[in-house]
Amino acid sequence: MLGQVIVSGILAGSLYAMVALGLGLIFGVMRVINIAHGPLLMLGAYTTYFLTTRAGMNPFLTVPVAMALLFGVGLLLQRALVFRVVDAPELSSLLLTFGISIALVNLAQLAFTSDLRAVEYITGAWVVGGLALSKPRVIAFLFAAAVTALSFLLLQRTRLGKAIRATSQSREVAMVCGVDVARIHMLTFGFGAALAAAGGALLAVIVAIQPEMGGVWTFKSFLVIVLGGAGNYPGALLGGLLLGLVEQVASLFLTTQLSEVVAYVLLVLVLLVRPSGLLGGRQT
Amino acid sequence: MRRVVAVALLLVVAALATYPIVGTGYGVRSVQQIFMWIALAGSWNLISGLTGYVSFGHVAFFGAGAYAGAILVASAGWPWPLAALAGGAAAVALAVVIGYPCLRLKGPYFAIAMLGLNEVLRALVSYFEGLTGGGNGLSLPTLDASVPIYYVMGGLALAVTGVAWLIVTSRFGLRLMTIREDELAAEAMGIDTFHHKLAALLLSAAGPGVAGALTARDQGYIEPISVFPLAITVTMIVMALFGGKGTVFGPVLGAVVLFVAQEIVWARYPYVHPLLFGAIIIAVVLLMPRGVLGLLQQRYRLPRTI
């Protein structure tokens, strides 16, 4: 039984990690806490749903499409609304993204109705040595790992990536070095949204899709950031996997009900004991 | 000028005090709701408006008070006014438990922690179902206390607004606002930011706690989903923002205007309710961050302590 939950934990953790990375980038670069991250994930899930059911696309092939679409949405949001509060007190950016998140969820309810949607593509599991590896979750894991790896490649190797990391470390210095900070902000927000969308797209095959599905992801993404350390991008990976594992193992020993509390207790513990995150990050 | 304002206020209070004699059951309930929102928005303002520490889970205090009050009435036979006070105390206790770890750090962490608090409390309520009835909810012995609750809720609204006025006109309030403007500078000046923030949080939790317990008594039945909904937090935030966060009467204005708008206009369009609220939040944050009252303060040079 323990082996089974560890597998489940790792599979779930990969999605947490990828989505949290998106949030972490937005926070690291712009100091904006994007409460609308969950709803962006939800929009990614709906994108996959509609492409799969209306256009007959393979759900896993819709992942890049969803990412591209939400990248655009992210750019738009940043350019129209978010950029105005980047320099304002944190209260403003929190409230703004909060307002955006409520609006997005309601728009989704109006456009798509609250009816549950599900994408039926692949079900069942590969059984390996007594452990059942859920097929959709394994494929999601592989995709998430690929997307995350590509993201890191982008961050480490490309000029854009270096500009992002520079801005993340110190905006003023980056500006002095000639980085177009406004453009970086826009691209980062889009990038973050794209990662959320990828999470949503992959989730579409696993869970039921409905407008409120994103809310819990916002909180858990933050939790991952806190675990891994704000501004510490590889930390998000570790944090994600850790969260996935802790949740699954806890539900084994506690009831499913209390496993929600576990995530929260974890947050509070980390905040108390090591607020800079397990791998150390930057203090805000 | 002062005299006129004072008389006007007295008239309003007198009218509200005598309303239950002439109002319908529905009317009394509606005004009571306005009182509740004034208390909630005003309380949210105490922590988020004055210190800048946004609380996204404030409904947790409401729910905690509701459950504490309901359990005391249903299982221990307490009279409801006492249970209401106990509800407030329970909420304050919760605020201490949350505040200690989370307020030591800066704003974003507090916001994140408050975001998840709601769900945790719901889970805990479900877990301790022997005490709380879990998913079954909790039923209180039938009692029609609509009118007494009206008065108590009115008193609560008055109390919260009064406390806000006291704080804003005091040095304590000034220090809170200093924390909001520049926490680092505040610390450099020697302000014990942690204890100030904690005090603000505790004060802001009491109102929702009492309101929750009163609501539980009024409805006669509570269940986890209905006392911890995000919608309550959203509404109190919108009301305080719209009216003017950081001001004393801003939340009052916001509560009255938005509640009336909700009942008259938006009741016809329930489907777009959250969208409208989201749009208002965005508009206020971008266009009038100090709310309506803040705008008026600037335009007409009104005193800072309104």
Added chain:
Amino acid sequence: MISKAPAALAVAVALAVGGVVPATAQGPIRIGASLSLTGTYAKLGKNQHEGYQLCEKDLNAKGGLLGRKVQFVVYDDQSMPATAVRLYEKLITEDKVDAIMGPYSSPVTEAAVNVTEKYKKVMVAPLAATTSIFKKGRKYVFMVISPAEVYLEGLIDMAAKRGLKTVAVVNEDTLFSKAAASGAVELAKKKGLQVVYTEAYPKGNTDFSALLTKLKAANADVLAAATYFDDAVALTRQMKELNVNPKMYGVTVGGDLPEFYDTLKQNAEYIYGATQWEPTLPYPGNQEWFEAYKKEFGHDPSYHSAAGYAGCVIYAEAAKRASGLDADHVREQLLKLETRTIFGDYKVDAEGFQTAHKMVTFQWQKEKKATVWPDDLAKAKPLFPTPPWTSR
């Protein structure tokens, strides 16, 4: 000798005036209700609303109720008990409606009933399935559907008859599902089955892997799940993924919706569900009603539609027998009434608790729902045992 003519004339005039005035002073009978048109219960609340609307239409087509037209006044409580309480106060004290019909779901009904009891208004509550609502000494509330506790009765009964020994019960942690689960546990024990595993999960839970891992280890013959829709879907999918193979697997609400099969496709086969009503049941006028509903609203009715319709019809019947809308007279009639509508049988005990209505258990067989229990209403034999996932 007293002249009779002037007296007769006076009486005639009095009768004429008395007869004319009420007729022109009567408006329509306004029936108020707060329904969940938005929010969590929106989909099913809408079906209930359509049931009320169809009832309104049918009553008016037959000349109305007590000689007056019927008009529903409906507000949206957004699936929130607190809002419903205010709206019922509004309907009763401000809109001053003539009669009241119940809302959707047990929690909302439980809260709303306090208002209707306060003002002593009769409320037929067609979509409240929780026993506790009707066991609190209330006088004016009446139940139409079968209580939650018997939803899984068919599954347990069939299991016992086939000699199965162990059962696992899981449920969503909300009012209705908890009642259904505890009812299932009681029934199982009564029929000699051993309950080897129980767990409640929070509303909105999407990951059942830990729960199912533990359940698989318990190795129960039967899995009785008190669910709604999305949890039923998620649970089923993960059962396949983790290869959990009970010999019988049944769900409650949600399993009977066509969407259940649309979403799960082949994976829904062999699953048992319980429903308060099916269009194929031999109740009077059922088939015609089904066609009329489809024509009016463009989609199939669910049992919520049928229950709403029946509740309204039952109220109207009681009002007719009471020759008026006086709450105490109508209440008397509702307590005495025994009838069968398109929805099934109606009879309540002294507390308004439904005693006659029967639930049916069906099984998804070859893309269709086949009624398999109780025997007198069954149309097919259950496909037993459910084959393991890997051999389908």
